[in-house]
Amino acid sequence: MVGPVLPSLDADLRADLVSLEAQDRIRSCPAASGLSRTAPTIDAQPLLSFCSNDYLGLSGHPALASAAAAAIARSGLGAGASRLIAGDLPEHRELEAALSTFLDVEAVLLFPSGYQTNLGVLCALAGPGDLILCDHANHASIIDACRLSRARPTFYRHLDLSSAEKRLLALAPNARRRFLVTESLFGMDGDVAPLAELKALARKHGAALVVDEAHALGVLGPGGRGLCHEAGVTPDVLIGTLGKAFGAAGGFAAGSATLRKYLLNRSRSFIFTTAPPPSVAAAALAALQIIRGDEGQARREALADRVLQLRSRLPSKSSALPCSPILPIILGPDRAAVAASRALRANGFFVQPIRPPTVPEGTARLRVTLSASHRPEDVDSFAQALAPFIPQ
Numbered sequence: 001m002v003g004p005v006l007p008s009l010d011a012d013l014r015a016d017l018v019s020l021e022a023q024d025r026i027r028s029c030p031a032a033s034g035l036s037r038t039a040p041t042i043d044a045q046p047l048l049s050f051c052s053n054d055y056l057g058l059s060g061h062p063a064l065a066s067a068a069a070a071a072i073a074r075s076g077l078g079a080g081a082s083r084l085i086a087g088d089l090p091e092h093r094e095l096e097a098a099l100s101t102f103l104d105v106e107a108v109l110l111f112p113s114g115y116q117t118n119l120g121v122l123c124a125l126a127g128p129g130d131l132i133l134c135d136h137a138n139h140a141s142i143i144d145a146c147r148l149s150r151a152r153p154t155f156y157r158h159l160d161l162s163s164a165e166k167r168l169l170a171l172a173p174n175a176r177r178r179f180l181v182t183e184s185l186f187g188m189d190g191d192v193a194p195l196a197e198l199k200a201l202a203r204k205h206g207a208a209l210v211v212d213e214a215h216a217l218g219v220l221g222p223g224g225r226g227l228c229h230e231a232g233v234t235p236d237v238l239i240g241t242l243g244k245a246f247g248a249a250g251g252f253a254a255g256s257a258t259l260r261k262y263l264l265n266r267s268r269s270f271i272f273t274t275a276p277p278p279s280v281a282a283a284a285l286a287a288l289q290i291i292r293g294d295e296g297q298a299r300r301e302a303l304a305d306r307v308l309q310l311r312s313r314l315p316s317k318s319s320a321l322p323c324s325p326i327l328p329i330i331l332g333p334d335r336a337a338v339a340a341s342r343a344l345r346a347n348g349f350f351v352q353p354i355r356p357p358t359v360p361e362g363t364a365r366l367r368v369t370l371s372a373s374h375r376p377e378d379v380d381s382f383a384q385a386l387a388p389f390i391p392q
């Protein structure tokens, strides 16, 4: 049987794009170039960027570049297949061992990205009949993992323990496995989860705690070990990324040796994908060595200074902003965020507007991020340009 005649796919897609455009929601990738993520050239214009996740300024560090070059010479460029097929390369093993020591866990399993880590972990551990309790502001990779797992997802109000407990009381008794999933430092809001209280809540209701430390590792906590370490909380699974403070790429799950063995056997986003390039793993290991040492400490201190400096230069209303390298300037309508971003760009600053669905409807924002590689004078001039956009 022949179905109804559809307009061409392209015509259909064009109509959707026109509607995105009309909502100020169209996205594009600007043409960026250069070694620095804080002083890039964007569409042929040199700018100061305040929106990358290169919190420690490591992405252009020569130690990462030379570790990557040495790994290419030693182990080639591509991994060739999944590690289960092509085998573990020394760079994968060394990085996993070093991360395990750094985080004081039994074992770590690398994934090609943080996104794939969240998909791989939650879909392996949870399934039909299970419950995943999620903070409302959790990253899209966690939300997508919940959907794909076919477990029952339920969302509590951002950082709200009583909202979380209400859901656990109502839904946990009928669930087989239960998971409580949160970011530690929230990527779009810059605020921090009450990790000790969430751990207690999880324990009380027989739930496993999964904490995504994508934005905190390397940056916060003792020696950059993250907010779980700072809170004295051992989650059942700790998720990390290597593309933010580590300046490289990739993600990992950290926990028990049993967890690693299980994920290696059951995580589809580990099994059915090519392993991370050994050069990238070697660069991440070089970043970890910096993070653990004096230079990492100095970079964390420089970053903390820049955060205080920016907050002190902004209008008093901004004292409500979190004291973290992620400062959300919430402007509301998409149009306002797009206009503010354009105006800043005309003044030499690059801060991309963040709009739904990345953030909830009506909370479009400038997500300002700071880096250890911003110079104090960069922060001063940026503060001046940003001040008029701080809502009164």
Ligand SMILES: Cc1ncc(COP(=O)(O)O)c(C=O)c1O
Pocket (backbone or CB within 6 Å): 113, 114, 115, 116, 118, 139, 141, 183, 187, 212, 214, 215, 241, 242, 243, 249, 250, 251
């Ligand atoms: C909390 C969180 N988890 C995971 C990811 C995904 O990490 P990756 O960029 O390595 O895929 C992100 C990315 O922004 C994130 O913010």
